[in-house]
Amino acid sequence: xxxxxxxxxxxxxxxxxxxxxxxxxxxxxxxxxxxxxxxxxxxxxxxxxxxxxxxxxxxxxxxxxxxxxxxxxxxxxxxxxxxxxxxxxxxxxxxxxxxxxxxxxxxxxxxxxxxxxxxxxxxxxxxxxxxxxxxxxxxxxxxxxxxxxxxxxxxxxxxxxxxxxxxxxxxxxxxxxxxxxxxxxxxxxxxxxxxxxxxxxxxxxxxxxxxxxxxxxxxxxxxxxxxxxxxxxxxxxxxxxxxxxxxxxxxxxxxxxxxxxxxxxxxxxxxxxxxxxxxxxxxxxxxxxxxxxxxxxxxxxxxxxxxxxxxxxxxxxxxxxxxxxxxxxxxxxxxxxxxxxxxxxxxxxxxxxxxx
Amino acid sequence: xxxxxxxxxxxxxxxxxxxxxxxxxxxxxxxxxxxxxxxxxxxxxxxxxxxxxxxxxxxxxxxxxxxxxxxxxxxxxxxxxxxxxxxxxxxxxxxxxxxxxxxxxxxxxxxxxxxxxxxxxxxxxxxxxxxxxxxxxxxxxxxxxxxxxxxxxxxxxxxxxxxxxxxxxxxxxxxxxxxxxxxxxxxxxxxxxxxxxxxxxxxxxxxxxxxxxxxxxxxxxxxxxxxxxxxxxxxxxxxxxxxxxxxxxxxxxxxxxxxxxxxxxxxxxxxxxxxxxxxxxxxxxxxxxxxxxxxxxxxxxxxxxxxxxxxxxxxxxxxxxxxxxxxxxxxxxxxxxxxxxxxxxxxxxxxxxxxx
DNA sequence: AGATGTGATGAGACCGGTCTCTTTGCTGTA
DNA sequence: TACAGCAAAGAGACCGGTCTCATCACATCT
Numbered sequence: 164x165x166x167x168x169x170x171x172x173x174x175x176x177x178x179x180x181x182x183x184x185x186x187x188x189x190x191x192x193x194x195x196x197x198x199x200x201x202x203x204x205x206x207x208x209x210x211x212x213x214x215x216x217x218x219x220x221x222x223x224x225x226x227x228x229x230x231x232x233x234x235x236x237x238x239x240x241x242x243x244x245x246x247x248x249x250x251x252x253x254x255x256x257x258x259x260x261x262x263x264x265x266x267x268x269x270x271x272x273x274x275x276x277x278x279x280x281x282x283x284x285x286x287x288x289x290x291x292x293x294x295x296x297x298x299x300x301x302x303x304x305x306x307x308x309x310x311x312x313x314x315x316x317x318x319x320x321x322x323x324x325x326x327x328x329x330x331x332x333x334x335x336x337x338x339x340x341x342x343x344x345x346x347x348x349x350x351x352x353x354x355x356x357x358x359x360x361x362x363x364x365x366x367x368x369x370x371x372x373x374x375x376x377x378x379x380x381x382x383x384x385x386x387x388x389x390x391x392x393x394x395x396x397x398x399x400x401x402x403x404x405x406x407x408x409x410x411x412x413x414x415x416x417x418x419x420x421x422x423x424x425x426x427x428x429x430x431x432x433x434x435x436x437x438x439x440x441x442x443x444x445x446x447x448x449x450x451x452x453x454x455x456x457x458x459x460x461x462x463x464x465x466x467x468x469x470x471x472x473x474x475x476x477x478x479x480x481x482x483x484x485x486x487x488x489x490x491x492x493x494x495x496x497x498x499x500x501x502x503x504x505x506x507x508x509x510x511x512x513x514x515x516x517x518x519x
Numbered sequence: 520x521x522x523x524x525x526x527x528x529x530x531x532x533x534x535x536x537x538x539x540x541x542x543x544x545x546x547x548x549x550x551x552x553x554x555x556x557x558x559x560x561x562x563x564x565x566x567x568x569x570x571x572x573x574x575x576x577x578x579x580x581x582x583x584x585x586x587x588x589x590x591x592x593x594x595x596x597x598x599x600x601x602x603x604x605x606x607x608x609x610x611x612x613x614x615x616x617x618x619x620x621x622x623x624x625x626x627x628x629x630x631x632x633x634x635x636x637x638x639x640x641x642x643x644x645x646x647x648x649x650x651x652x653x654x655x656x657x658x659x660x661x662x663x664x665x666x667x668x669x670x671x672x673x674x675x676x677x678x679x680x681x682x683x684x685x686x687x688x689x690x691x692x693x694x695x696x697x698x699x700x701x702x703x704x705x706x707x708x709x710x711x712x713x714x715x716x717x718x719x720x721x722x723x724x725x726x727x728x729x730x731x732x733x734x735x736x737x738x739x740x741x742x743x744x745x746x747x748x749x750x751x752x753x754x755x756x757x758x759x760x761x762x763x764x765x766x767x768x769x770x771x772x773x774x775x776x777x778x779x780x781x782x783x784x785x786x787x788x789x790x791x792x793x794x795x796x797x798x799x800x801x802x803x804x805x806x807x808x809x810x811x812x813x814x815x816x817x818x819x820x821x822x823x824x825x826x827x828x829x830x831x832x833x834x835x836x837x838x839x840x841x842x843x844x845x846x847x848x849x850x851x852x853x854x855x856x857x858x859x860x861x862x863x864x865x866x867x868x869x870x871x872x873x874x875x
Numbered sequence: 876a877g878a879t880g881t882g883a884t885g886a887g888a889c890c891g892g893t894c895t896c897t898t899t900g901c902t903g904t905a
Numbered sequence: 906t907a908c909a910g911c912a913a914a915g916a917g918a919c920c921g922g923t924c925t926c927a928t929c930a931c932a933t934c935t
Contacts, residue, residue: 194922201883222581227923264622264623457815551892584894
């Protein structure tokens with residue numbers, strides 16, 4: 164009948180202790196599973212606790228122990244399959260080790276990232292995993308270290324920070340992709356990233372404040388230069404609409420590239436759609452390569468050549484390193500660089516007849 | 520040179536108070552932004568706080584206020600685009616309202632869900648959003664209500680629970696899909712879901728402990744019965760491998776369905792691959808419909824007919840209802856049923872010549 | 876027997892905030 | 906001048922655990 168909303172306040176150790184006729188300390192020992200208690204007392208306390216529906220207050224516990232058993236994770240966008248996969252890796256490892264995950268979305272905005280980090284620290288997470296939106300605007304990350312909490316970087320390295328990091332082999336991957344395209348005869352290749360703001364003109368790697376992207380662009384440009392091939396970088400593909408606009412602009416003119424490398428699967432998808440809408444055949448008139456082996460890339464026609472990134476493993480690695488730190492492991496910061504693999508599929512199978 | 524790890528303990532209100540020459544209560548008033556303090560004192564305290572690098576301890580704050588400013592979210596699998604999109608909706612709303620999100624993965628396992636819920640309650644989240652793995656095994660959800668915390672169900676209704684829920688129009692959607700396929704001439708249609716365990720044989724809606732799936736299957740079966748068409752339900756497509764096996768089994772025999780409805784985009788993707796591998800042309804020999812308008816469904820050849828679910832909005836709606844409760848809104852539980860839309864694409868464009 | 880050790884329990888401080896209640900000092904008013 | 910009224914600040918309890926230290930009974934050792 165009634166929904167029993169106005170239940171009396173939750174039972175505390177003190178309540179249980181009183182009801183069981185023992186001291187608060189003893190009840191706490193039983194309920195908190197520490198110290199040593201006789202079996203008789205233990206059973207009695209446990210029975211009473213059950214009776215009173217005692218539920219521990221983890222907040223109070225954290226308060227005295229100083230540990231919350233929680234790790235904070237700040238990613239750019241959980242909707243991006245890249246991050247959701249990484250987060251899955253993190254939370255699987257975390258759970259196995261008895262940790263919980265507090266998630267925060269930065270939307271790739273440093274201001275949001277800053278406030279997310281601040282809040283996580285205030286909540287006394289034991290450590291953090293962050294994929295920093297910027298690798299220069301990092302004083303909030305340094306702040307964390309000052310509080311004594313370990314932090315691990317995910318996917319994006321920051322040289323200035325002496326912390327554990329798990330990243331992919333971005334530079335080599337991008338270089339390999341560029342080389343592949345060049346070998347296929349392409350002489351005008353573009354790299355499209357969500358980094359930067361829409362409309363921003365690329366002037367050099369210095370414009371790229373996301374470490375992983377900068378590495379990729381550097382690898383890409385290196386390969387292009389090595390082969391005397393034109394390499395263009397376009398920024399600001401931050402959403403479907405913007406990406407579409409850039410794609411149209413890129414593919415429209417005379418100087419349109421014959422191959423495009425998409426910095427993530429969301430961008431690749433939009434490029435794919437744009438090419439279709441503009442009647443630009445893939446791979447004949449346009450080759451496409453995508454960073455991240457998103458599940459759909461193998462079912463399109465043509466299927467899409469991808470850089471397979473160990474995304475889930477990146478999350479796992481980051482979580483493992485962090486948890487080791489939390490468990491007291493000392494030593495110099497480690498930087499795990501996980502290998503990528505270039506999976507060649509239909510979207511790069513075309514040959515460029517004329518431009519050679 | 521040194522990494523300054525062994526910093527002295529973080530400053531507390533008491534430290535600030537002492538250094539500023541005021542009482543703890545006054546410093547707390549300034550730092551906690553409550554009560555009334557003179558401007559002179561406020562400025563002095565704030566200056567000292569900055570000097571001492573005071574950072575509030577949200578744990579201690581929550582402890583006395585009883586509110587943590589956090590909502591717990593338990594989903595089946597964040598890696599599933601369905602959930603990652605919903606989680607994004609939740610966290611956007613939460614952040615706007617000043618709440619944080621603690622995420623837990625249940626892996627669609629009730630035991631994990633139970634422990635996740637328990638832990639979230641122990642952490643004193645203010646409220647929970649859960650997409651329950653089972654709609655019968657729910658005593659842990661009832662427990663939550665007993666603690667006085669509101670809970671909102673995401674995507675999956677549970678009749679027995681008098682709580683807010685945000686679900687999609689599953690039954691009608693499934694019915695519409697079935698009708699579409701029947702209108703296209705299909706007389707043998709299968710529905711494939713991740714619900715259940717691999718190998719489990721479907722004996723009736725009672726086998727389906729996930730509410731949304733049961734609704735869909737009921738809508739599907741209804742439509743089939745109404746039209747005297749054979750409708751088959753297959754369970755246990757819980758991962759790529761299992762899905763592939765079921766797909767092979769389903770498509771292999773003489774009694775193979777001419778149309779399959781996939782309960783989520785992960786299943787649809789595997790079905791798509793399986794059909795391709797088995798040289799079963801879509802849509803000519805097999806029609807395919809997918810629940811959830813995953814981004815890739817529009818770029819395959821043929822593109823995939825989908826039930827567009829308002830996933831992000833589902834998350835938003837759930838979060839909004841929960842937060843309203845947290846802000847004190849009373850009243851009967853609400854059940855928001857968000858409309859779906861059937862988007863017809865190439866995968867159902869085929870006609871069935873013979874079987875008619 | 877007396878000293879020593881040990882296992883079980885109790886008493887109470889403590890973590891870092893919030894919040895209630897009290898005290899203080901100043902202004903306005905009869 | 907005396908006192909009400911009020912704003913500002915202080916004292917200290919409290920939240921619900923953990924943890925140190927003290928106490929006590931009883932077994933062991935010399």
